[in-house]
Amino acid sequence: MTADPLAASDRPRVFGAAYSVYVRIVRLALAEKGVEHELVPVDVFAAEGVPPGYLDRQPFGRIPAFEHGDFTLYETAAIVRYIDEAFDGPPLQPVDLRQRARCNQILSIADAYAYRSLVWGIYVERVERPAEGRAADEARIAAALPCARTCLAAMSDLMGGNVWLAGATLSLADLYLAAMVDYFVQAPEGRAMLAEYGRLAAWWSRMAARPSMAATRPD
Ligand SMILES: N[C@@H](CCC(=O)N[C@@H](CS)C(=O)NCC(=O)O)C(=O)O
Structure with a gap:
């Protein structure tokens, strides 16, 4: 604060x-x-x-x-x-032209591909539907898995050896993906897939430990 x-x-x-x-x-x-x-x-x-x-x-x-x-x-x-x-506070967009382009690229990937596959295709079907007493749509999960994998592979490639997705400091790219991954890893398929991408799994450990994640956790 x-x-x-x-x-x-x-x-x-x-x-x-x-x-x-x-x-x-x-x-x-x-x-x-x-x-x-x-x-x-x-x-x-x-x-x-x-x-x-x-x-x-x-x-x-x-x-x-x-x-x-x-x-x-x-x-x-x-x-x-x-x-x-x-607002004042730590900048959330890289100053460097190319890192800023990466940050924007990751936002677009999250919007266009990750949200539908990680959250709706996998988390909602595997976790929410059964919690509501409804059967998961296995065909929908199976259809979402390849896109989820492409998202994780792309994020891992774009991140390269950085600590955060778009560079050495936290950016909007991290916030976008974190809000989606927090749901994705509640599904066994999500947890298992993330574990296959070591750099991204390590990023998730760092991200999940941030006070902002605890402060915004849904009930
Ligand atoms: N393009 C919008 C997307 C927002 C969005 O899809 N929000 C979801 C909740 S996470 C929603 O309102 N869904 C309602 C619906 O699909 O009818 C944005 O970036 O703000």
Whole structure:
């Protein structure tokens, strides 16, 4: 937390639910910057549908949405870059041109390929569906596994010998992947696959131990 806490009126508001991968990415960015925020509950999966009025904040009905003073924003990649640039605290985007390009590349891979395969294809089917008393869709899991493997292989290659995914310091790339991997490793297939990628498994041990991960853990 910052030494000089923000006044309640300056405190950013994040609209969404703590269980959401993308809400967590935003909250991780705020936690890593040491910025206090308010989480305003929005349940887009409610039986009655997206709460009335929420589409004014996020017309696609997704979470999160974000507010800082009189400024509102949606789309996680835009929100976390804003957070990084609007607040003091450790920079979350590499200054070096090529490392910054890597960071952006990893964000895109996480958005386009990892979220669907690691979280929906594997975690939701293997862990959440059975917890709800429903059978896992084995065909969906089997179909997601090759893409999950491609994601882990690509992340491991891009990371190379770095301590963090896009270089020597923590970046938005780490926050994106961590929010997804935290679900993925709850499935036995996820745990086993991550263990095959030694560098990434070591990265995950470092990442999982960060206070920001504990501070944003869903109940
Ligand atoms: N492109 C959006 C994606 C956000 C997103 O997909 N959020 C999920 C929760 S993790 C959601 O709202 N899902 C609701 C739905 O699919 O209807 C962003 O980057 O913010």
